Amino acid sequence: MENLIEMQNIVKVFPPSLVALDNVTVEFRKGEIHAIVGENGAGKSTLMKILYGMEERGAGEILHHGKPIHFKQPGDAIASGIGMVHQEILLIPEYTVWENVVLGVEPRNVWGRLDAAKAQAQVAQKIQEFQLNLNPTALVEDISVAARQKVEILKLLFRNVSVLILDEPTAVLTPQEIPQLFSELRRLKDNGHTILFISHHLDEVIELSDRTTVLRKGQKIATVDTASTSKRELAQMMVGREVIFSSIANQGQPGEVVFSVENLNHAHHNGHQFLKDINFAVRAGEIVGVAGVEGNGQLELVNAIMGLLEHTSGKISVNGKEITHLPILERRKLISFVSQDRGKMGASITASIRENSMMTHHRLNPRLSRWKGRLLVGEATRQFTREIEKQFSVSMGDMDNAFRSLSGGNQQKVILGRELLLNSPFLLLDQPTRGLDVGSIEYVHQQILNMRDNQRAILLISADLEELFRLSDRILVLHRGRIVADLAAEQTSLEEVGILMLEGKEKDHE
Known part of the structure; x- marks a missing residue:
C-alpha cells in the first residue's frame, strides 16, 4: 500500500524551551485507518495540527503524494484534500444541518445569492452517498451530540476531503453511539478515504485501526500493525511501564451519610421535567456512580447540586446542613467539583x-x-x-x-x-478522566480511591461504564430524569446497566 503522506523529521519547540516534537517521522498510507496514541503532552495533537496547517513546524518536511507541501493555514490543507475534526464541536446551533455544511462554500444563483434549494439538495446527496443518516433540515441545536459530530465530518466530505483527521472522536459520545461512528468510518475507508485519529481509548484503537503510531514525550516510539499488538503492549509503549487494566477498587467501608438529595424535581418552563423525584444518599467512604445515556438528567442533577440550576422542589444536604438555597461560593466550602466542561x-x-x-x-x-x-x-x-x-x-x-x-x-x-x-467532605466528579491517557487515568483512579479511603463521599458521573464498575461501590441509573435502579456494583453487570440506560427497566431474566 502506497504512502499518501510522509512527515519526516518533524521538530516543534514551544517557547521558551518546551520540545513538543523531537525529530518525528511517520508515514500514512492511502485507504488506512491510522491511530496516533500517547500520553497527554506526548505531541499527538501538535503533530496533526502541523499536518493541518494550524501550527508551524520548526524543522522537517511533509510530503503529499511524494511532493513537498507547506500549509500555512487549514484552508490550504482542505484545498489539498486534508481536513480535521476537533474535539470541540464548532457548529452554529441556530442553523440547520445543511446551512452549517455549506457555510463558506455556498452555491450561488445567477444573481450571486445563496441558492438554498441547490445547497440543500447537494447536502442531501452527500448524506445519502455516505449513509450518514442525518436530516438536512434539522436544527443543529435539536440533534444529538453524535449527530453533530457527523455534521462536522459531513462538512469535510462536502469539501471533497480524502484525508480525515479526528481528534478524540469518541470523547463526546456515549458507549451506545460509538459502534455507529465506527461503522461509518469503516465505510469511508472502504470508499478510499484515509482516516487518522487521535485516541486515548486503546480498546477503540485495537478495534478500529489498521496501524498505530505511539508517541512518548515528543518522540516516536513505534508504528505497529494493530492486529499484531495488544492493549497492554500499546499502553506500555505509551507510558514506559506496565499499566494495570483490571479492577482496582476494593469494597469501601461506608460510614455516616455525608450527602443526600430528597425529592428533587426540575421542570423546564415548557413543562418538560428533567429531574423527577430524585432520592439518594452518599456516605463517607463510598463512591456512588451515575450511569445514563447523555441527556437523561445527569447535567441537570450536577447543576442543581452546584446551585447552577434552580430546581422546582426538593432538598439537598451536606454533612446534615441543608444547602438547597445557599449561593455557589458557600456550597464550594463543602463540595469539590470537577465539571465535564473544563x-x-x-x-x-x-x-x-x-x-x-x-x-x-x-x-x-x-x-x-x-x-x-x-x-x-x-x-x-x-x-x-x-x-x-x-x-x-x-x-x-x-x-x-x-x-x-x-x-x-x-x-x-x-x-x-x-x-x-x-x-471538602463531598466530591462531585463529572466525567473526571475525559481526555486523559491510560497512565493518567490509572493514577487519577487511584487518587479517587484514596479520597474514598480517607472517608470522603464521592458522586461519580461517567459515560464510561468500565470506569464506573472499576471505582463504584453502588451505581445509580438515570433514565428520562428518574433513578430507575440503585445497584451494588459487584451484584450487577455492564449488560444489565446498559439495558437499564436504554430502556429504563430491569432486563428480562426469563
Missing part, C-alpha cells in the same frame, strides 16, 4: 495556570491570599501550583503562561489536582 466551567482558559490552580483555595486558605482572596501571595501560590504539578504529573512549563497553553489532558489534571486537594 473550558467553560472548570477553568478560565485566559487566566494563568497558577491562577487556575488557586481557584477556591484562595478563598479558603489564608496562606495563599490576602484581603479575602483579592491578592494572591506569590511564593505560597507557586509552591502550591508546583505541588499540583508534581503530585498529578502535569506537563506544565511556566506556571504563569495562560491555562489554554496546556494540552486538554494537562488542563484536566490541574483541575483534578485543585479539587482533590480541597478539604
Whole structure:
C-alpha cells in the first residue's frame, strides 16, 4: 500500500524551551485507518495540527503524494484534500444541518445569492452517498451530540476531503453511539478515504485501526500493525511501564451519610421535567456512580447540586446542613467539583495556570491570599501550583503562561489536582478522566480511591461504564430524569446497566 503522506523529521519547540516534537517521522498510507496514541503532552495533537496547517513546524518536511507541501493555514490543507475534526464541536446551533455544511462554500444563483434549494439538495446527496443518516433540515441545536459530530465530518466530505483527521472522536459520545461512528468510518475507508485519529481509548484503537503510531514525550516510539499488538503492549509503549487494566477498587467501608438529595424535581418552563423525584444518599467512604445515556438528567442533577440550576422542589444536604438555597461560593466550602466542561466551567482558559490552580483555595486558605482572596501571595501560590504539578504529573512549563497553553489532558489534571486537594467532605466528579491517557487515568483512579479511603463521599458521573464498575461501590441509573435502579456494583453487570440506560427497566431474566 502506497504512502499518501510522509512527515519526516518533524521538530516543534514551544517557547521558551518546551520540545513538543523531537525529530518525528511517520508515514500514512492511502485507504488506512491510522491511530496516533500517547500520553497527554506526548505531541499527538501538535503533530496533526502541523499536518493541518494550524501550527508551524520548526524543522522537517511533509510530503503529499511524494511532493513537498507547506500549509500555512487549514484552508490550504482542505484545498489539498486534508481536513480535521476537533474535539470541540464548532457548529452554529441556530442553523440547520445543511446551512452549517455549506457555510463558506455556498452555491450561488445567477444573481450571486445563496441558492438554498441547490445547497440543500447537494447536502442531501452527500448524506445519502455516505449513509450518514442525518436530516438536512434539522436544527443543529435539536440533534444529538453524535449527530453533530457527523455534521462536522459531513462538512469535510462536502469539501471533497480524502484525508480525515479526528481528534478524540469518541470523547463526546456515549458507549451506545460509538459502534455507529465506527461503522461509518469503516465505510469511508472502504470508499478510499484515509482516516487518522487521535485516541486515548486503546480498546477503540485495537478495534478500529489498521496501524498505530505511539508517541512518548515528543518522540516516536513505534508504528505497529494493530492486529499484531495488544492493549497492554500499546499502553506500555505509551507510558514506559506496565499499566494495570483490571479492577482496582476494593469494597469501601461506608460510614455516616455525608450527602443526600430528597425529592428533587426540575421542570423546564415548557413543562418538560428533567429531574423527577430524585432520592439518594452518599456516605463517607463510598463512591456512588451515575450511569445514563447523555441527556437523561445527569447535567441537570450536577447543576442543581452546584446551585447552577434552580430546581422546582426538593432538598439537598451536606454533612446534615441543608444547602438547597445557599449561593455557589458557600456550597464550594463543602463540595469539590470537577465539571465535564473544563473550558467553560472548570477553568478560565485566559487566566494563568497558577491562577487556575488557586481557584477556591484562595478563598479558603489564608496562606495563599490576602484581603479575602483579592491578592494572591506569590511564593505560597507557586509552591502550591508546583505541588499540583508534581503530585498529578502535569506537563506544565511556566506556571504563569495562560491555562489554554496546556494540552486538554494537562488542563484536566490541574483541575483534578485543585479539587482533590480541597478539604471538602463531598466530591462531585463529572466525567473526571475525559481526555486523559491510560497512565493518567490509572493514577487519577487511584487518587479517587484514596479520597474514598480517607472517608470522603464521592458522586461519580461517567459515560464510561468500565470506569464506573472499576471505582463504584453502588451505581445509580438515570433514565428520562428518574433513578430507575440503585445497584451494588459487584451484584450487577455492564449488560444489565446498559439495558437499564436504554430502556429504563430491569432486563428480562426469563
